[in-house]
Amino acid sequence: MPSYTVTVATGSQWFAGTDDYIYLSLVGSTGCSERHLLDKAFYNDFERGAVDSYDVTVDEELGDIQLVKIEKRKYWLHDDWYLKYVTLKTPSGDYIEFPCYRWLTGEGEVVLRDGRAKLARDDQIHILKQHRRLELETRQKQYRWMEWNPGFPLSIDAKCHRDLPRDIQFDSEKGVDFVLNYSKAMENLFINRFMHMFQSSWSDFADFEKIFVKISNTISERVMNHWQEDLMFGYQFLNGCNPVLIRRCTELPAKLPVTTEMVECSLERQLTLEQEVEQGNIFIVDFELLDGIDANKTDPCTLQFLAAPICLLYKNLVNKMVPIAIQLNQVPGDENPIFFPSDSKYDWLLAKIWVRSSDFHIHQTITHLLRTHLVSEVFGIAMYRQLPAVHPVFKLLVAHVRFTIAINTKAREQLICEYGLFDKAIKARGMDSTKDIPYYFYRDDGLLVWEAIRAFTADVVGIYYESDQVVEEDPELQAFVKDVYVYGMRGRKASGFPKSIKTREQLSEYLTVVIFTASAQHAAVNFGQYDWCSWIPNAPPTMRAPPPSAKGVVTIEQIVDTLPDRGRSCWHLGAVWALSQFQENELFLGMYPEEHFIEKPVKEAMARFRKNLDGIVSVIAERNKNKKLPYYYLSPDRIPNSVAI
DSSP: OOEEEEEEEEOOSTTOOOOSEEEEEEEESSOBOOOEEOOOTTSOOSOTTOEEEEEEEOSSOOOSEEEEEEEEEOSSSOOOEEEEEEEEEOTTSOEEEEEEEEEEOSSOEEEEOOSOOOOGGGOOSHHHHHHHHHHHHHHHHHSOEEOSSTTSOOEESOSSGGGSOGGGSOOTTTOOOHHHHHHHHHHHTTOGGGGGGTTOOOSSGGGGGGGOOOOTTOHHHHHHHHTTSHHHHHHHHHHSSOTTSOEEOSSOOTTSOOOHHHHTTTOOSSOOHHHHHHTTOEEEEEOGGGTTOOOEEEETTEEEOOOOOEEEEEEOTTSOEEEEEEESSSSOBTTBOEEOTTSOHHHHHHHHHHHHHHHHHHIIIIIIIIIIIIHHHHHHHHHHHHOOTTSHHHHHHGGGSTTHHHHHHHHHHHTSSSOOOHHHHHHHTTOOOTTTSTTOHHHHHHHHHHHHHHHHHHHHHHHHOSSHHHHHTOHHHHHHHHHIIIIISTTOGGGOOOSOOOSHHHHHHHHHHHHHIIIIIHHHHHTTHHHHHSSGGGSOSOOSSOOOSSSSOOOHHHHHHHSOOHHHHHHHHHHHHHHTOOOTTOOBTTOOOSOOOOOHHHHHHHHHHHHHHHHHHHHHHHHHTTOSSOOOTTOGGGOBSSOOO
């Protein structure tokens, strides 16, 4: 009788093993096997991290094996099990891999195909077509769209983390609980001792050092020492936490009535302001998105104020960016003066602090939350709903949406609840010239990483799509793209996302957007938060007084009273610390330990990808040598694969 050698690998994460009964059935082209209990006498099977092998004898020839069915049945209590993969050695000596990388829960079962990636058109056998269809029907019931808040991209239909499908929940060792992480951060930073003074103000700027942890030679300490300087202020728009707002000013806006006379002390080329604009030396950051937002009452006695500044910056003779004019609200007028470096020290300082506070809010809500977290969640939900596990795009993207839906659900539950195309984008803002703007490391490193990802996605697309027609006629791919557009982006053309994809080049660029957003872009705007935001005056999370409406009246006392109180400062410091930490067992860009792809050409493409990334790491390391302000957020060895914190 024919005999097969079956090998079963259990995950190595906590609680991945099981004591339940595990059964296996084989489905071949000429027949199906009986249900076999996988059990070794006097041996504890399916322990965490175990790789167990079994001999399975069948009564008759099964032909080519099409599917493997794994069933888990209760032994004593329900015991979840994480199955990595199954391999099969056939009687003829063939070796077949069946990737899984899923949880089996309750009286669970999973039907696996071999690991070769297949498009829908490749499946001609009825049982494989049916398997593909049933998998998506099941997933679409599990992964449902929900409107979290009007105007936002749709998100997963789950009120809390435990409502999510088990396959996208955090592993126990990876589980992120913001309350616990925040408490750990407070303990690490030794700032719990200030919490009893929650609503009291600091005495002066030096007072903030009481909660500031000095770590030798770090960016955060340099920020503390130089935050009042115009050069440090301007540098952050290029390489700080939010390096995506600054754009070249091609025309002075009417709502910012600045003249040459007002700023001539800042202009170094003996040109008029209009001439400086024409030569490309004037840049602008406009926070108009914050316009019209009223003061927020955090408690009966405390108001939080916002401003919507417009900041004009100048590229000086040594190609450094410095601010030359700040208007704190959008409509010019007598009670909305324009502030200049020539004003009194504290007038100018408070104006810059207001800009930094507005930058913090736009960074957290738009740059960070919306454009990395929520957009990446959209890709993840659409992927699970429309792409079966055998699809090459699913295999490519699954590592890049790992834990994203879970972290966002945690955030909606604990953090933001009621209480509580890269090169094109750079060019569109006029920020693409390395000669004109030589110190824009976010742009330089981002372009290197973008090109490495684009080359990788082009390789993978080329393996499975031999023509543009195959792309256009892939119904599952088109359903994925449509789901992203219709539900995730709410059908808005302004989102920039297409309704369909017609060419291999478009598909490669689309996949590059997905991977870059989830990995590099998130790394660039997330992991520098402690560096740039831990010194509270440099990134105030709240302002306790409205913006000044006149010049010549600002005092140091007024500035300190406007900045966050002790309690808010402590909370903020703990939060940016927790959010800036890499997780245990972090998977960085190019690391694919789950082998969803088994084909040699894809593995070779992955090897080329990793080699390209290693080269970028070396380039960035060399550039950063001896720099007082190194830029390392886009070094591939510091870019996690997915949005998971």
